[in-house]
Amino acid sequence: MMELRLLLNDRPVVLRAAAGRSTLSWLRETRELTGTKEGCAEGECGACAVLLGEPTADGIAYCAVPACLLPLGELAGRHLVTIEGLNHPDGLGPVQQALVDQGAPQCGFCFPGIVVALTGYFLTCGRPDPVAAVAALDGNICRCTGYASTVRAVENICRELAPHLNATSTRVADLVTARVLPGHLNAAPRALSALAADAGSAPAATLVGGGTDLLVQRPDELAAAEVVFASCRPDLRTITRDLTDLIIGGAVTVSELGRHPDVAACLPDAPEMAARFGSTLVRNRATVAGNLVNASPIADLAILLLAHDAELVLERDGGARRLPLRAFYRGYKDIDLAPGEIVAAVRVRPPAAGTVTNFEKISKRRNLDIASVNGAAVLRVDNDAFAAADLTVGGVAPVPFVAVKTAAFLVGKPVTAKTLHAAADVLDQEIAPIDDVRGSARYKRLAARRILFAHALKTAPNLLSVEAFV
Amino acid sequence: MRTDDLHLHVRGESTYVDDLPSPAGCLVALPVGSPEAHGRITKLDVGGALGGSEVVTVLTAADIPGQNQIGAIIQDEPLLAAEEVHHVGQPVALVLAESLAAARAARKQVVLEIDPLPAVLDPREAAAQGQLLQPARTFAIGDVDAAWESCAVVAEGRVETGAQEHFYLETQSALAVPQEDRTLLVHSSTQGPTAVQKAVSLALDVPMHAVEVDVRRLGGAFGGKEDQATPWACLAALGADHTRRPVRLVLDRADDVVMTGKRHPYSSDFRIGLDGDGKVLAYEVTYYQNAGAAADLSTAILERSLFHSTGSYHVPNVKATAFSCRTNITPNTAFRGFGGPQAMFVIEAALEKGARALGKPLHQVQRANLLNEGDVFPYGMHTEDCKAIRCWEEADAVFGFADLTAAAARHNAAHAGTKKGVAVMPVCFGISFTNTALNQARALVHVYHDGSVNVSTGAVEMGQGVNRKMRSIVAGVFGIDTGRIRLDTTNTGRVANTSPTAASTGSDLNGAAAKLAAEMVCARLLQVAAKKLDADTGELAIAGGIVVRDGAPTELGWDELVQAAYWSRTDLSAHAHFATPDLHFDKTSEKGRPFAYHVYGTAVTEVTVDCLRGTYRVDAVRLVHDLGRSIDLATDRGQIEGGLVQGIGWLTLEESDHDSEGRLRHDTASKYKVPDFDSVPNVMDVRLLEDPNGRAVLGSKAVGEPPFMYGIGAWFALWDALRAAKPDLNAVHTAPLTPERMLLLLAGEED
Ligand SMILES: Cc1cc2nc3c(=O)[nH]c(=O)nc-3n(C[C@H](O)[C@H](O)[C@H](O)COP(=O)(O)OP(=O)(O)OC[C@H]3O[C@@H](n4cnc5c(N)ncnc54)[C@H](O)[C@@H]3O)c2cc1C
């Protein structure tokens, strides 16, 4: 149990609750705020989307997150806005009105979440853009409508709002003026700063990053456990550079990673990886360390960082050690992390000039799906031969897999279809996929080959042509 | 003025069952499901589960006071398994606790031991073992056996279509509240309030009048709550009856996916014969329907497969045989199209193979066989007002099938890494319950003396917009604004003996009944008006909220008229009944006129396949749909787009199957993928053929199910693209065509 204070819509709330319990069940069962719906309780549908606001130097920064995967403890000192908190006392805001004008809702169950996720987009976007606004709904499933009417509505809202939205620094006020947000949002920073600070948490507690794995895999356990939140450590939430490395804090979210200019500069394949990772709602919560520690053989970020030969900064009791990420994974869900040790940061060296990086993910559904097979490559070609190669493949081994032999095979070989087919045979020897719900072993072997070819085609488009690989 | 549901939806203010405030003392119910696909229960010990202080009781089959039987068509499904279990997830016990957390903890403590028996998962194997729900049924016309020899080509093949999870966003839910004198109020997320009422009454051994079922709206259903809302409502009712406390039962997604049935997988064999011009002379088909462990609605669904065996085509010699096979998976159930899509997929596959054998483009062969006015279906009905060719021709004229095909061919010649495919998909779907007796409905209209109107019908609002249509119909009769009209809940106390809201007939049947009821009240009002205005009722009407005389407005407004009627002791309420005329079907000869009418349409689908990765996109679906006269255009357009996307999902992404132990492999939302914003066609161009239909209310046509089958075009367009990459491909027509299967086919690793 933990005592926490938060701002819920337009009023301060003090509660004693299990910090690991999901915000969704609290909203629906205890607060009877039933506009936030449960469609899956595992981050897959967006019916439960809420806005989470965190105080910043100049106001509150909001983003849309799935309430089903949001541990209550994360609400301490934050502003939680549900669909009820977005409603005007009567009438509709322009987002709601545009949806109604298109006759978009059918059964209606998904629409509170869609309204919240769209509002989340307008709170964070630059200039409203229909394509980006629809992309921000990548975590919202609607089973009734086929989406077309919502897309039409989104196009209309973007057109309508564009003239009213200035810099993101005045965004809340602009959106209040445009009636997208009700007036109480303007008063939220003051109301939030009036909340008393929360007590610290117990030492022997489960560390929660975003909770997107923990709340799916062990919800009952987490509700009963003592938990601490990585987000309470501001030093874990930064992305910085030193002379050699890019340093990504362990509590940085995948969203933050995906849009950070330094990341895009140092790891050109990271934005593509981030765009294919979960959904906007999930990315707004999921952390870098959570992805690495969870040790899924298919973890997108692990696959990317392993290809870049990243290094972990592990911390315990004030002491720290460094460990190559490639040494971190010892076996299925077996990692080199001592009890109480945390992933404070990941250090990555930007690839040398002339290097091509590529991230590939083959999944049944393009968005919001776990890969059947994914892979990353860091390749350099000199004089029509592979000069350097780093390759990783996910979904083909008990751990996120570094294809050391295939990479070694490539180095020094001419960039030809023949080389690549031979390399694919080496890869086939190296990996050991199993049949599971993400695909048959046969399929994963084939997909891994094709991913290798895709890397090569991107690296040396002038030396290779796709005919040789299909 | 009352706004409609859409306003409530976008404000998060519409209530679904789980949003109803908990009545005092409300308990949470959680079903305990079988972990085995088939076996004998050797031990069921609930003692350990009763330990928790918040656990009230755990009920088993022995606690059911009435009959432990919920089978609607065939009595073969217990509410709680007593001696044997027949599928994974079959309910065997019900935990009742003060909180969900306590119920979840208690469920883990129930000891259930099962002596496994062999599980049959494959419908053909079940048929071979004689595990049939009913003897095979055959629809036949002409003489197939005699026709083969006059065919220029004969093609044979096998077709597999997969299951489809409904994935209604609102999971199955019920709230049962005990009332005085052992009566119950049951809030249920059901398409069939009367089905729930009857099943509860039988389980509790009380008369139907002791059970009131109330339905505000459903958060999606698609057939999945036609029969399969019943067990959960019955279990909640059982708990409420037993404890005399309110009981809430809401399946979480994981339980819902495992414990409820899906669209039936079919395995089928076909043989098709064509003449040299591409005319189909003979078609023989056998369907093996995987019904699952109990009948549910399977036999009715099988019947509709037979009705739609020839799709949109006229075939003179047909023999279609269908087996409903009992297996050890969760009983499968209704899903948009109700067996029609499975059969239509087979005839399209047969035509594809036949066209290939003949060396003609598929769309030419399709066009050559389209239904014409007066053509006879294998079940003896003739087409009336047939729009098959008209929809096709209009679609061809606007979208240019030849141009689209040529553009794809040009792309394919120039690109090795990607291939485009095009397919045309004509749809013909019969409207009516094929069980003739179900084609009846009732409505109750009250005009209150302040002029506001309350309408109750047997139709359940589940997103299909039936309430909007009802308002519009009643407003049209009364000549007042829709804002004066409220659609009340669907309640067995107000409208009795309802048919389920299904078969796309909800607004046809209930709209007709509501129209009749409103007309009865309106006639009485006009009599009052005639007296007041000293006019003849024949001169009077109401329009724009005012009584008009020979088209000219009078002083008499709606409110004043209603007041006057009330004070002159006029009945301002009416109940009306509607039964679709001219329907009959004889199951001995398998001939008759089972449908009021047919809905037609033609879609053309374009796709692009990434030949390196096996992934793909649906670029565009353009279609002409036969809508009749629309009662609500936005609603109808939404049904068309939504149905189409669901159909595409069924044939592409949506994969749901079992391991060799009969456990569902795609058993959570993270494993079962439905279309999202990104996976829908980039272009959806919906054109409407608006031509009043003489056989439904206000000239409209039912729109719920037919568009689903446009989705079949996506499969054939993908197949077309695949064949552009692999011209010699000769694989089984298997759906869904997932990216996995696509890549394996492209690489020649699968047949
Ligand atoms: C709907 C959905 C979609 C998803 N899609 C993808 C996807 O596309 N690709 C993908 O790779 N993953 C995906 N995931 C998995 C998951 O979101 C990621 O693995 C995510 O990065 C986990 O981060 P988290 O912060 O939420 O982890 P948490 O759940 O908070 O924690 C996971 C584990 O890491 C530990 N941990 C957290 N932070 C630290 C730290 N700083 N130091 C040490 N230990 C720590 C926790 O104790 C726990 O054991 C998806 C998950 C969901 C629910």
Ligand code: FES
């Ligand atoms: S309930 Fe589905 S994402 Fe939270």
Ligand code: FES
């Ligand atoms: S409107 Fe029903 S799920 Fe979106």
